[in-house]
Amino acid sequence: xxxxxxxxxxxxxxxxxxxxxxxxxxxxxxxxxxxxxxxxxxxxxxxxxxxxxxxxxxxxxxxxxxxxxxxxxxxxxxxxxxxxxxxxxxxxxxxxxxxxxxxxxxxxxxxxx
Amino acid sequence: xxxxxxxxxxxxxxxxxxxxxxxxxxxxxxxxxxxxxxxxxxxxxxxxxxxxxxxxxxxxxxxxxxxxxxxxxxxxxxxxxxxxxxxxxxxxxxxxxxxxxxxxxxxxxxxxxx
Numbered sequence: 465x466x467x468x469x470x471x472x473x474x475x476x477x478x479x480x481x482x483x484x485x486x487x488x489x490x491x492x493x494x495x496x497x498x499x500x501x502x503x504x505x506x507x508x509x510x511x512x513x514x515x516x517x518x519x520x521x522x523x524x525x526x527x528x529x530x531x532x533x534x535x536x537x538x539x540x541x542x543x544x545x546x547x548x549x550x551x552x553x554x555x556x557x558x559x560x561x562x563x564x565x566x567x568x569x570x571x572x573x574x575x576x577x
Numbered sequence: 578x579x580x581x582x583x584x585x586x587x588x589x590x591x592x593x594x595x596x597x598x599x600x601x602x603x604x605x606x607x608x609x610x611x612x613x614x615x616x617x618x619x620x621x622x623x624x625x626x627x628x629x630x631x632x633x634x635x636x637x638x639x640x641x642x643x644x645x646x647x648x649x650x651x652x653x654x655x656x657x658x659x660x661x662x663x664x665x666x667x668x669x670x671x672x673x674x675x676x677x678x679x680x681x682x683x684x685x686x687x688x689x690x691x
């Protein structure tokens with residue numbers, strides 16, 4: 465069963481505009497959420513995370529929002545740059561599960577000049 | 578500093594064969610995790626090891642096994658390969674075994690089973 469869902473397989477955004485990537489989860493025991501970015505032929509790279517005790521976390525151009533009641537999180541990239549073109553994975557875990565991350569299927573972001 | 582290194586990068590096996598994949602974590606990292614990424618899917622957790630002990634196991638059959646060595650490197654073994662085992666196998670390392678640590682992934686070993 466897919467406990468982390470990314471329902472948009474792809475997204476295309478113009479350079480300079482905002483990219484919004486969405487993620488839903490079903491397991492209410494998840495208490496830590498992460499976004500990873502993956503370029504072809506490379507491993508996933510950690511981007512940003514958020515604990516369930518927060519509803520927002522910012523790091524430069526990247527902001528993650530968490531809505532626990534809706535079991536929904538989103539990643540905002542502002543402004544989007546062509547180098548942001550990659551596959552973005554949402555992941556979640558329970559604090560008592562060590563490093564067992566549950567990943568979504570990913571969203572392929574294309575930022576066009 | 579070298580990142581997480583995995584070998585081999587690509588390999589082709591036939592059904593019923595055995596495969597061993599290897600992973601060297603970032604220097605100083607004591608925890609290694611293995612993930613399987615099938616085409617079109619997100620990575621799926623297989624194992625986590627910390628200080629040579631298994632700390633977690635995902636929903637994979639007993640054909641999958643792993644171990645961690647005193648130098649913290651790790652091997653993933655898969656016996657009796659099936660076509661469905663074709664995937665990118667990712668290794669990730671971290672310093673500790675608490676959930677607060679972020680995983681650093683290697684580039685993966687791409688296994689094709691014919």
